[in-house]
Amino acid sequence: MxxxxxxxxxxxxxxxxxxxxxxxxxxxxxxxxxxxxxxxxxxxxxxxxxxxxxxxxxxxxxxxxxxxxxxxxLEDEVIAIKPTTLKQMGEIGHMLGNRHLPAQFTDEEMVVQYDYLVEKLLQELDVPYVCEKRKLAQAFKHIGHSHG
The missing domain is CATH 2.60.260.20 (Urease metallochaperone UreE, N-terminal domain)
Structure with a gap:
């Protein structure tokens, strides 16, 4: 069919x-x-x-x-990032944006695919997060961009 x-x-x-x-x-x-x-x-x-x-x-x-x-x-391994301040959100958003990681947002959190380097960065910056399996309604989309 x-x-x-x-x-x-x-x-x-x-x-x-x-x-x-x-x-x-x-x-x-x-x-x-x-x-x-x-x-x-x-x-x-x-x-x-x-x-x-x-x-x-x-x-x-x-x-x-x-x-x-x-x-x-199917469920994906994700990191749900839950910044406590606008400054923290801006800093982590900037750092992850430089890595061109696709993200999804809700009112309370930023969700990215699991990556041990991202988890390490969040630990170093003391940004609250949770690693979990989650069923995503939509796929992460990569946005084409180059630093040419």
Whole structure:
């Protein structure tokens, strides 16, 4: 079966069928437009999305009255950084920005992929953080940049 569009997302859909097959993906694969995947029931699918379309956790790839195929994102090792002051946030943001690390933000924290060098830096600067496994709704995106 070839999937060329996302039908919806389980967070926004009320009427899901009883039988749901899952496609488990690492978060970085959410950014791939074209890929071959296998459901937890062993069914193989091809995904070919239009440019600019990215997969998200809970996306519905297929649905009929009895079955649905849904994306489920696997947990990532992340560091959740929880600065206590604006100055601390600015300093750590600047240092991590120089490393071109992709980050995600909430009102309380900055989340980056786990890296032992980042953990060491946070310890040296005495910045509060937590290392944990977390299911990310979206993939980390690298922003192209050079120091040319």
């Amino acid at each position: 070839m999937i060329e569009r996302v039908i919806g997302n389980v967070r926004e859909t009320v009427n899901l069928p009883r039988h749901i097959e899952r496609v488990y993906l690492r978060s970085e694969l959410l950014l791939k437009r074209i890929q071959r995947v296998r459901t937890d029931h062993g069914n193989e699918l091809g995904i070919r999305l239009k440019n600019g379309v990215e997969l998200r956790d809970g996306d519905i790839l297929y649905q009929d009255e009895k079955n649905a195929i849904v994306i489920s994102v």
